[in-house]
Amino acid sequence: MTATPNMDFVNDIIANGGESVNMCFQCGTCTASCPSGRQTSFRTRRLVRMAQLGMKDESLTSEDLWFCTTCYSCTERCPRDVAIVDIIVAMRNLAVASGNMFEGHKKVAQSLMKNGHTVPINDEVKKQRKALGLAEVPPTVLASKDAKKDFDKIMKATGFKKTIGE
Amino acid sequence: MAKAKYAFFLGCIAPLRYPGIEKSTRDVCAALGIDLVDFNDASCCPAPGVIRSFDRKTWIAAAARNLALAEKAGVNILTICNGCYGSLFDAAHELHEDPELLKEVNKILAEIGLEYKGGTTVRHFAEVIYNDVGMDKVKKAVKNPLDLKVATFYGCHFLKPSDIKALDDPENPSMLDKMVEATGASSMYRKDKMMCCGAGGGLRSEFSDYAMKFTEENLKNMKDGGAEVIVDICPFCHLQFDRGQQELKGYSMPVLHLSQLYALALGMDKKELGLDAHLTPVKL
Ligand code: SF4
Numbered sequence: 296m297t298a299t300p301n302m303d304f305v306n307d308i309i310a311n312g313g314e315s316v317n318m319c320f321q322c323g324t325c326t327a328s329c330p331s332g333r334q335t336s337f338r339t340r341r342l343v344r345m346a347q348l349g350m351k352d353e354s355l356t357s358e359d360l361w362f363c364t365t366c367y368s369c370t371e372r373c374p375r376d377v378a379i380v381d382i383i384v385a386m387r388n389l390a391v392a393s394g395n396m397f398e399g400h401k402k403v404a405q406s407l408m409k410n411g412h413t414v415p416i417n418d419e420v421k422k423q424r425k426a427l428g429l430a431e432v433p434p435t436v437l438a439s440k441d442a443k444k445d446f447d448k449i450m451k452a453t454g455f456k457k458t459i460g461e
Numbered sequence: 462m463a464k465a466k467y468a469f470f471l472g473c474i475a476p477l478r479y480p481g482i483e484k485s486t487r488d489v490c491a492a493l494g495i496d497l498v499d500f501n502d503a504s505c506c507p508a509p510g511v512i513r514s515f516d517r518k519t520w521i522a523a524a525a526r527n528l529a530l531a532e533k534a535g536v537n538i539l540t541i542c543n544g545c546y547g548s549l550f551d552a553a554h555e556l557h558e559d560p561e562l563l564k565e566v567n568k569i570l571a572e573i574g575l576e577y578k579g580g581t582t583v584r585h586f587a588e589v590i591y592n593d594v595g596m597d598k599v600k601k602a603v604k605n606p607l608d609l610k611v612a613t614f615y616g617c618h619f620l621k622p623s624d625i626k627a628l629d630d631p632e633n634p635s636m637l638d639k640m641v642e643a644t645g646a647s648s649m650y651r652k653d654k655m656m657c658c659g660a661g662g663g664l665r666s667e668f669s670d671y672a673m674k675f676t677e678e679n680l681k682n683m684k685d686g687g688a689e690v691i692v693d694i695c696p697f698c699h700l701q702f703d704r705g706q707q708e709l710k711g712y713s714m715p716v717l718h719l720s721q722l723y724a725l726a727l728g729m730d731k732k733e734l735g736l737d738a739h740l741t742p743v744k745l
């Protein structure tokens with residue numbers, strides 16, 4: 296794969312919360328601390344370097360970008376105080392905005408819009424709640440049409456639906 | 462210190478998949494003198510690993526709505542989930558540190574007649590028990606001392622990022638172990654105790670096989686360390702271990718949220734713990 300350096304990309308990452316990206320001096324402490332790197336092809340240090348080098352297309356379309364669980368082990372240990380999770384989140388935001396989103400993730404996003412929660416309520420849990428003496432429907436946006444309307448307005452104002460390509 | 466009132470922030474997984482965690486929290490708080498009120502109209506926190514990864518602006522705006530609702534009601538927030546704690550605590554911190562961001566977010570909140578002034582404190586159930594109730598009081602309240610070998614599971618977003626959370630040593634913490642031992646149970650040593658469960662960051666929702674590898678490594682270390690039950694403080698870690706064991710072979714380790722362990726120790730009826738929602742049978 297040929298790298299296509301795109302320095303605007305670094306600035307985009309910085310503008311999206313990844314201010315510390317240029318502090319990285321490639322020591323590899325992050326990779327060594329990463330539980331995901333033990334199970335997958337994902338290498339934290341490499342991703343940060345790809346960000347520094349402006350490798351936009353290569354990084355935004357890679358599965359590796361989504362193998363981080365946001366566990367913060369790397370961030371805790373980085374000797375340069377690089378906010379690695381913030382950089383990864385910035386890159387993921389850019390990936391989603393450019394139409395790179397996985398189906399499983401889209402489902403979670405759709406559930407949030409539809410229910411105001413990442414998972415829907417169902418009859419079984421209603422029964423379990425009732426048996427425990429809890430309200431069948433928890434007192435959240437699920438129990439109030441007005442609250443859900445307000446929540447929808449927030450979603451509309453941030454343009455979430457469009458962002459996730461709905 | 463005046464007795465604080467907390468709005469009980471439910472989140473998603475506890476009320477909608479493990480209602481026993483919600484019930485146990487309500488009972489344990491009542492027994493230990495933590496004053497909970499219902500948090501009406503809240504939404505998902507929203508989840509830091511997925512929603513924040515998709516769109517930071519949506520994440521912080523929806524989190525700010527939750528923070529503003531609590532502020533309007535004049536109460537602070539109590540969560541029982543590391544994801545909710547991570548989102549709401551981190552969002553409150555960012556809004557506190559960045560007045561420009563707060564202004565931007567308030568423009569969005571103005572559309573629903575809300576404003577966030579920055580006054581909501583976000584706390585985790587486990588930390589309130591440890592720091593405010595204290596272990597002496599817990600020990601005195603135990604009616605049913607537990608003889609269990611426990612693998613404590615802190616999860617990630619409770620202690621980290623530690624520069625803003627500042628609750629305990631993120632590499633070698635002891636809070637949860639002490640909380641578990643206050644019930645009479647033993648916290649068992651194991652390798653790689655602080656390893657992530659694998660569910661977060663959207664890994665479970667899209668790359669479940671990889672998430673499961675994290676889970677299996679944790680389970681192996683727990684078993685090797687002699688544990689017979691897992692005690693977590695996050696419904697998402699809880700779900701990953703409880704459901705994950707149904708997919709993996711060779712493991713059947715009951716999973717309890719700290720609230721459920723405490724409900725047991727404080728002498729509440731087992732039926733009140735909502736254990737029928739667990740896929741890995743809880744035989745204690
Ligand atoms: S630990 Fe920090 S400085 Fe070292 S490679 Fe990772 S991000 Fe760069």
Ligand code: SF4
Nearest residue numbers: 329363364366367369
């Ligand atoms: S936060 Fe992500 S990149 Fe860092 S150690 Fe955890 S899984 Fe790896």
